[in-house]
Amino acid sequence: MKIASYNINGVKARLHALTAWLEEARPDVVVLQEIKSLDETFPRAPIEDLGYNLETHGQKGFNGVAILSRLPLEDVRRGLPGDDGDEQARWIEALVLADTPVRVCGLYLPNGNPAPGPKYDYKLAWMVRLKARAQALLAAEEPALMAGDYNVIPQAEDAANPAAWATDALYLPETRAAFRRIVHLGFTDALRATTRQDGVYTFWDYQAGAWRRNDGIRIDHILLTPQAADRLVTCQIDKEIRGREKPSDHVPIWVELED
């Protein structure tokens, strides 16, 4: 089973880029972030016509996540538990009904800039809630993964120019420590487990020629429970997508799991 994550940066503006990639890459399951769309204005038909079941968790103007799946979905859950007052659409999960069912969680972790400040406080609080959900996933002892835009640069080798990010919410020591506290519960970072080389990025800013200069960062991650990691075949990044017309500033990352 091929499971991908893609921060699409506006699904309506990116519809052609998305459908072209779906037809080429043919993932079985996709989690999208930053759909920037309400559920009722999400362009469903072009995606359903490609054979995908579609579940959205939208919001007007920004944020918003979705799950696309060629396989049936059940037990769809919207919103990260732990704060009923949180209005931001950043979490969706579902059980994918394959021969061996896999729980797929899609997340859009808060950016947190500027730090320090209330946005950074929200990011760190959200990561505490994410840790709680992650612990529950591990306790279930089932194949599961959490995929998405984590807005976390885990280590210096995950940025072309780490010094430029020194005071950024994506790279502050407290951010990276919070990410490690989740990974070290027992998750496998799929890209790190299958790729030896550094300089593998998933995001290049639109500004200042970042793509042309390969001034990227690795912030889109797929974390696997042990039962999913046992099935991990490969993890890849579709870097070439970033050089196309009207691209998102992120590219897809995907894993292949044994059926």
Added chain:
DNA sequence: ATGGTTGTTTAACAA
């Protein structure tokens, strides 16, 4: 230090 770019939406905000 600052600016640079894009999407959603029309004046900024978020990234």
